[in-house]
Amino acid sequence: MAPNNKVYVIDDDDAVRESLRLLLESADIDVEDFPSAEFFLAAYQGSDVTTSCVLADVRMPGMTGLELQRHLAGKVPELPVVIVTGHGDLSMAVDAMKNGAADFIEKPYAPDEIVRRVSDAMSSPLPKPTPRSNAKRAAAQIDLLTPRERDVFDLLVVGNSNKEVARNLGISPRTVEVHRAHIMEKTNTKGLSQLVRLALAIGTEFKDD
Amino acid sequence: MTQFDTHTAQDITLGRHAHDAPQTGARTLFEERIRQLYESKIALTANAVNAAIISVIAYGEVPTIPLALWLATMWIVCLIRIGMIQAYRASPTRFENSRNWARLYTLGSGAAGLIWAAAVPLIFQSEAPVLQAIVAITVAGMTAGALATAATHPPAFFAFMLPANFFLMATLVSQLQKEYMGLALMVLMFAGFLTRFARNWNLAYIDSLETRMNSESLIGQLQITDTGNRMILEAAGEGIYGLDTKGRVTFVNPAAARIVGYTPKELIGLQIHDLIHHSHEDGTPYPLSECPMYAACTDGTPRQTKDEVLWRKDGSSFPVEYKSTPLMRGEHLVGAVITFSDITDRKRAEDSLRESEEQLRLLTDSLPVLIAAVDSDTNILFANQTCGDWYARPSASLAGQSVKSIMGPALDAVVRRAVSEGLAGITVTEELHIEFPDGTGRVVEFNFISNFNDANVLDIVYVLGVDISLRQQIERQKLRLLRETRLRELGAEISSAARAAEIGQMSSVLAHELNQPLTAISNYLSVCQKILDKGAADSPAQISNLFGKAVTQADRAGRIIQGVRELVRSGRVEFAPEPINEVISEACELALPSGGDSAGQNRISLKFDLSNDLPLIPVNRVQMQQVIVNLLRNAVSAIEGTTNPKIEISTNLRDEDHVKIKIEDNGPGFPDDYQSEWFSPFVTTKDQGMGIGLAICRSIIEAHGGDIDFGVGPLGGACLSINLPTTVQADQRSQQGHYSTVGV
Numbered sequence: 001m002a003p004n005n006k007v008y009v010i011d012d013d014d015a016v017r018e019s020l021r022l023l024l025e026s027a028d029i030d031v032e033d034f035p036s037a038e039f040f041l042a043a044y045q046g047s048d049v050t051t052s053c054v055l056a057d058v059r060m061p062g063m064t065g066l067e068l069q070r071h072l073a074g075k076v077p078e079l080p081v082v083i084v085t086g087h088g089d090l091s092m093a094v095d096a097m098k099n100g101a102a103d104f105i106e107k108p109y110a111p112d113e114i115v116r117r118v119s120d121a122m123s124s125p126l127p128k129p130t131p132r133s134n135a136k137r138a139a140a141q142i143d144l145l146t147p148r149e150r151d152v153f154d155l156l157v158v159g160n161s162n163k164e165v166a167r168n169l170g171i172s173p174r175t176v177e178v179h180r181a182h183i184m185e186k187t188n189t190k191g192l193s194q195l196v197r198l199a200l201a202i203g204t205e206f207k208d209d
Numbered sequence: 210m211t212q213f214d215t216h217t218a219q220d221i222t223l224g225r226h227a228h229d230a231p232q233t234g235a236r237t238l239f240e241e242r243i244r245q246l247y248e249s250k251i252a253l254t255a256n257a258v259n260a261a262i263i264s265v266i267a268y269g270e271v272p273t274i275p276l277a278l279w280l281a282t283m284w285i286v287c288l289i290r291i292g293m294i295q296a297y298r299a300s301p302t303r304f305e306n307s308r309n310w311a312r313l314y315t316l317g318s319g320a321a322g323l324i325w326a327a328a329v330p331l332i333f334q335s336e337a338p339v340l341q342a343i344v345a346i347t348v349a350g351m352t353a354g355a356l357a358t359a360a361t362h363p364p365a366f367f368a369f370m371l372p373a374n375f376f377l378m379a380t381l382v383s384q385l386q387k388e389y390m391g392l393a394l395m396v397l398m399f400a401g402f403l404t405r406f407a408r409n410w411n412l413a414y415i416d417s418l419e420t421r422m423n424s425e426s427l428i429g430q431l432q433i434t435d436t437g438n439r440m441i442l443e444a445a446g447e448g449i450y451g452l453d454t455k456g457r458v459t460f461v462n463p464a465a466a467r468i469v470g471y472t473p474k475e476l477i478g479l480q481i482h483d484l485i486h487h488s489h490e491d492g493t494p495y496p497l498s499e500c501p502m503y504a505a506c507t508d509g510t511p512r513q514t515k516d517e518v519l520w521r522k523d524g525s526s527f528p529v530e531y532k533s534t535p536l537m538r539g540e541h542l543v544g545a546v547i548t549f550s551d552i553t554d555r556k557r558a559e560d561s562l563r564e565s566e567e568q569l570r571l572l573t574d575s576l577p578v579l580i581a582a583v584d585s586d587t588n589i590l591f592a593n594q595t596c597g598d599w600y601a602r603p604s605a606s607l608a609g610q611s612v613k614s615i616m617g618p619a620l621d622a623v624v625r626r627a628v629s630e631g632l633a634g635i636t637v638t639e640e641l642h643i644e645f646p647d648g649t650g651r652v653v654e655f656n657f658i659s660n661f662n663d664a665n666v667l668d669i670v671y672v673l674g675v676d677i678s679l680r681q682q683i684e685r686q687k688l689r690l691l692r693e694t695r696l697r698e699l700g701a702e703i704s705s706a707a708r709a710a711e712i713g714q715m716s717s718v719l720a721h722e723l724n725q726p727l728t729a730i731s732n733y734l735s736v737c738q739k740i741l742d743k744g745a746a747d748s749p750a751q752i753s754n755l756f757g758k759a760v761t762q763a764d765r766a767g768r769i770i771q772g773v774r775e776l777v778r779s780g781r782v783e784f785a786p787e788p789i790n791e792v793i794s795e796a797c798e799l800a801l802p803s804g805g806d807s808a809g810q811n812r813i814s815l816k817f818d819l820s821n822d823l824p825l826i827p828v829n830r831v832q833m834q835q836v837i838v839n840l841l842r843n844a845v846s847a848i849e850g851t852t853n854p855k856i857e858i859s860t861n862l863r864d865e866d867h868v869k870i871k872i873e874d875n876g877p878g879f880p881d882d883y884q885s886e887w888f889s890p891f892v893t894t895k896d897q898g899m900g901i902g903l904a905i906c907r908s909i910i911e912a913h914g915g916d917i918d919f920g921v922g923p924l925g926g927a928c929l930s931i932n933l934p935t936t937v938q939a940d941q942r943s944q945q946g947h948y949s950t951v952g953v
Contacts, residue, residue, distance in 0.1 A: 013725045111736075
């Protein structure tokens with residue numbers, strides 16, 4: 001198999017895997033799918049890593065998506081890995097980001113959204129060791145936040161849900177929602193994964209829990 | 210009644226016991242009489258002078274030599290007797306040797322009598338009648354003189370009188386003339402009179418001497434010899450007076466006089482019994498012979514009396530306590546000292562003490578508490594009525610008995626322990642099960658209070674026994690109720706918590722399980738849409754295939770739900786009539802621990818308006834509580850961030866068949882766009898809420914045959930109202946086991 005632009009879809013659920021493949025193919029993306037991480041690793045011959053991408057479900061029997069991502073980060077660090085998470089797996093996704101995952105996407109997702117995210121991951125190379133200017137810009141964006149927003153930001157990017165942030169700060173989840181919207185607006189980000197990336201850019205200390 | 214206290218002899222400082230007196234009692238007086246005998250030398254001078262006068266007159270009439278010898282003898286005897294007086298006065302042991310001195314004096318007196326007797330025949334050798342008359346008159350005069358000087362000691366008088374007058378009369382009679390016989394008769398009569406006088410004078414003298422000595426003695430002992438004593442006597446608040454042996458007042462201190470209303474001068478020398486002690490309290494006469502004060506003067510036994518009265522000058526009387534102490538001079542009883550005090554106040558105090566004692570007794574007897582005083586040997590000193598009742602004995606008969614014999618060895622052991630521990634300063638409390646004579650058993654809590662006397666020795670242990678059988682019973686009952694309630698609450702909590710956990714877990718599994726087919730459906734349909742959008746619908750079979758796949762996934766989702774239904778269906782639900790207010794209160798405890806205090810950073814004001822006249826409602830308690838807890842938690846999270854957060858819960862009878870429960874808050878209320886689907890599953894305003902809470906609530910309420918509705922309450926926030934039927938609905942039973950799955 002010659003190296004090509006390809007999305008490697010890895011999901012243990014046949015229906016999900018198949019439907020995802022059809023969905024991505026309908027967006028003219030070349031897809032190869034595997035029912036487990038082990039099958040993928042066995043079949044993977046190498047590819048044009050800059051225009052390929054791995055889309056792996058976080059929960060799978062055997063090797064999980066997270067373990068696969070770690071494995072690949074060691075072997076083919078240039079290959080972007082996008083993690084698909086289910087309900088309550090947010091902190092795992094953040095861990096994955098910390099370990100160099102390109103992105104994560106929460107289930108349930110809108111079909112267009114996943115197509116867009118996968119295309120993004122395939123077209124833009126992984127952020128290599130973060131350029132200084134990048135960090136500076138990130139820091140400037142973070143400086144726009146009020147102290148309270150900064151608190152909310154710090155808690156969100158380590159994988160806390162809105163509710164957990166609310167409990168932590170002693171405020172209502174609705175207030176957290178408002179803060180979150182302001183943070184997104186000020187930092188010009190969409191979704192949690194971009195927030196996490198921003199945090200990574202400024203070198204936020206991640207908690208290892 | 211008069212009481213003589215003869216046990217206080219050791220207290221008496223002035224007196225000695227009377228039985229010492231008889232052997233030597235007269236000596237003191239005797240000594241004084243002998244001292245008086247040696248008081249004067251006038252008699253001896255008279256003897257010498259008279260003898261000289263007689264000799265001068267008779268010189269020449271009678272033979273000179275015998276006359277000179279006679280005069281010389283007389284003078285020598287007089288000189289010797291003067292020497293004796295000097296020697297007596299100089300002798301330090303003159304009182305001890307009084308008897309010898311008395312004999313010596315009698316001897317001297319007798320010698321003088323004999324010499325005068327010798328003068329009579331000597332002078333009668335002269336025939337001159339004048340001379341004879343002079344000698345007769347001189348002898349008679351000297352006899353009278355002897356009476357005057359020796360009246361204190363009659364033997365001395367007789368020693369002089371008998372020889373002198375015998376020889377005079379004998380000489381006169383021997384003249385055998387009627388003139389001389391007459392003279393002899395006159396001398397005899399004179400001697401007889403003198404003898405008679407001698408006796409009377411002697412008695413009078415002794416009497417006065419005695420009186421004088423008594424007062425000297427009293428004054429000497431009480432006043433003069435010690436000014437300190439005197440001052441004490443004057444200043445003493447007690448009345449003090451002295452009596453001589455006749456019961457006459459020898460001295461009296463100002464207090465004594467004041468108390469009885471006299472001045473000291475009015476009393477001195479008088480028989481005081483007649484003035485202040487003449488009658489008993491009831492007015493009956495009190496003879497001197499029965500008077501204890503006077504008795505002390507006469508028999509030398511001290512006495513103390515507490516229950517008599519003394520009479521004042523104004524005729525009033527007062528209760529008195531007095532002590533009558535014999536007064537000794539040397540070992541001779543010379544009277545008594547009486548100390549007395551007005552005990553009106555003390556009597557009054559004693560009366561009121563007795564009265565309060567009676568009240569205390571009445572009180573202790575009427576208390577349902579065993580009260581007993583026990584000495585350190587566990588003998589009962591006092592026991593109240595309750596003690597008597599418990600042990601079926603008259604309470605008065607318990608005093609003097611041992612604890613062991615009345616209350617049994619078990620209590621005896623405890624009392625002994627109380628005594629020993631009381632000594633160590635510990636108050637002992639003990640719970641004992643006591644079997645009583647009437648066959649009943651009680652649990653009695655005993656308290657022991659140790660009492661230490663002035664010498665800091667434990668002398669009494671007070672035993673207080675409270676029958677706590679009833680109290681224990683009540684406490685046990687309370688405890689049981691408490692435990693039952695707690696258990697029930699715990700049960701409710703557990704089942705509620707377990708159910709919540711179950712639901713939480715189920716939700717999570719369900720979410721994952723449903724996510725998969727839904728994602729697939731969404732993907733398949735999205736692919737279809739894209740194909741159709743591109744206008745590339747050249748392959749209807751492809752579209753159809755994709756739809757088929759989506760339908761398969763929808764079926765898969767349905768099967769997952771079906772599986773959950775099967776899972777939940779296994780639980781049967783029981784309905785029982787329950788007090789709905791109580792159910793609500795317990796639910797509040799669960800939802801808002803410590804009354805909502807910790808439910809948020811603001812203190813939530815929780816207001817109940819629960820109707821008191823609600824019937825029991827057939828509900829499943831646990832599920833109903835789950836509904837209330839759920840609604841309350843919703844309310845609590847809704848009012849988070851609200852100033853003065855409020856929740857109001859009310860119940861009332863809506864109509865005769867329905868009870869209405871309302872839960873209102875002052876939060877933001879329901880968002881408008883949620884209202885139509887509020888009770889639908891998975892609809893939530895909470896980030897991570899599953900949105901199944903209200904759906905479940907509705908299911909449960911509907912299964913109870915009731916309904917639930919929401920709206921805007923008077924507080925401005927959400928208002929959820931539940932209507933529950935008061936009787937079991939026909940469809941309620943048939944729905945059992947189904948309702949709980951409806952919303953899941």
